[in-house]
Amino acid sequence: MRSASGLNFANKGLIFANNQYCLSGIFVLSNFKTKKMEITNNTILITGGSSGIGLQFATQLINLGNTVIITGRNQAKLDEIKKQLPKVHIFKSDVSDPLAIIELFKKVTMQFSTLNILINNAGEMRNLNLLDTSITVENVNREIAINLSGPVWMVQQFLPHLLKQKTAAIVNVTSALAYVPFALSPVYSATKSGLHAYTQGLRIRLKKTSIKVFELLAPLTNTPLGDKFAGDFDSKMMMEPDKVVAIAIKGLMKDKFEILPGMSIMLKLISRIAPKFILKQMGKVAEKSWANEKL
């Protein structure tokens, strides 16, 4: 006959074993959730990969052993990139067109069922003078369709596919201008601020899924996007796109969800500590540019 204390001991043993089992289960689960992104052997779609930051992402990610697909509106530009980077896959597609996004989704997922990372990079920045009354209502918000609606539509379209992947990520490319607007590009600044807010919301929404949500808040970078602003900024302030992207990839590997290369971190800090000051300084840059204009 077993003694009461013997039973107690056996029970305690079972409870201990159970706890051990649960703990190891939790450990395995948390290990799965906290596992850092591996930036190799992924299938990655980059919007706007034919130039600047997107092209650098494509080049560096291919070199790290990933399958990379890029989009852009200009077929000739895409063909040229294919010659330079034979491993890249190209698709002509406009992110500001929801029907084109549906088409892209069908083609890409049919050919690349392992697609697990989406980089929303395509963007346009105009020097937009709001006092120019010849700008049409359709035209004034073009950047909203490309820089804000585009990524939101892309996420909505690709989300069901990404949710099925064991590990997945969405990377939205915004700007340091998400923190402080630049009056030469008021609509652009609003789109980056909007995409920043959307990305933060999306990250919370997808917290319990296998999709990690990153944001690259890029600083002033030496790409064709900034050509219209030559002279407005000291070129020494510009970062080269290969550096920006190298920092971004390091950030992805470390699960750094908000990546702030170069001056972006400074702009974030100043916008928190002295918001009026930095708004005024950025305003002065725009005013200097307008000084010779007849309004």
Ligand SMILES: NC(=O)c1ccc[n+]([C@@H]2O[C@H](COP(=O)([O-])OP(=O)(O)OC[C@H]3O[C@@H](n4cnc5c(N)ncnc54)[C@H](OP(=O)(O)O)[C@@H]3O)[C@@H](O)[C@H]2O)c1
């Ligand atoms: N350069 C900077 O100083 C800076 C700073 C902060 C943030 N960013 C952001 O970084 C991202 C990349 O900019 P970048 O400087 O690398 O510019 P970029 O060199 O001008 O490249 C833009 C890319 O986007 C594509 N694109 C533009 N509109 C598109 C559309 N509607 N649909 C599909 N593709 C489109 C372009 O190709 P097609 O013209 O052939 O379509 C090109 O491949 C943008 O989101 C930008 O806002 C840039």
